[in-house]
Amino acid sequence: MATFALIHGGGGTSWTWRPLETCLRGRGHRTVAVDLPLDDPDAGLIDHADHVVADVLKNVGHLDGLVVVGHSWGGFVAPVVCHRTRAELLVLLAGMVPTPGEAPADWWEATGFGMVDIDDPIAQFMHDVPADLAAEALRHGRDHAEKALVEPWPLDRWPDVPTRYLLCRDDRWFPPEFVRPMVRERLGVEPDEIGGSHSVMLSRPEELADRLIGYL
Structure with a gap:
């Protein structure tokens, strides 16, 4: 049995992971989906990672055997979590991949990201999600405080943990x-x-x- 620490992206919440949690738990695994302190103006990237670690300890009681999954902007937080735990695997799901000293706000230009000009957030991020579920996801959206967007990524190298990247073939954002x-x-x-x-x-x-279980 593995413990999956699920880290949502920018503007998201733990609610995003509920359908996946049901599937993983139904297969005998534990899940900890965390609400990052996105709207806390004093919370930096390390604070976000510590929030994940605290939630895992609260719900599981130890930090062994973690599978850390970071979605989208959560790619800036997930490696820091691995650095502060005994994670066995890191999976970036359509995730941003930071480099040492790079701020999330600088990532877009540094990677050559070209903004996709789609006004409708559902059409951009959730075009294949059932309409009622997509509407509910929008209702759970949150604002993002500035500090964790502009401070440099705190690690000096990628954590020493096996890493997989899973891209989404129909992704209109990435x-x-x-x-x-x-x-x-x-x-x-x-x-x-x-x-x-x-x-x-x-x-x-x-x-x-x-796919996630297949990585174990």
Whole structure:
């Protein structure tokens, strides 16, 4: 049995992971989905990571055997969590891949990210999510305080933990043609692929659970 620490992206909440948690728990695994302190103006990246660690300790009682999953902006937090725990695996799900000293706000230009001009957030992030579920996801959205966006990523190197990257082939926010070279350059690995939008945990939770368990 593994413990999956699930870290949402910018503007998100732990609610995003509920369908995936149901699938993982149904297969006999533990999950800890964390609400990052996004709207706390005093919380930096280390504070976000410590929040995850505290939640895991509160719910599980130890830090052994963790599978840390970071989605989107959560890619800036997940490696810091691995550095502060005894994680066995790090999975970036359509995640941002930071480099030492890089602030999240600088990542976009540094990676050559080209903004996709889609006004409708559902069409951009959740085009394959059932309409009622997508509407509920928007209601759970949150603002993001500035500190964790502008302070440098605190690690001086990538954590010494096996790392997998899972891109979403139908992602309109981080399209595959952008993600593949970014991951090769920054992680030195070939990304794995799954069908679905940027919100694949809502649109294909069963398939995503199978992929995550397959990494164990």
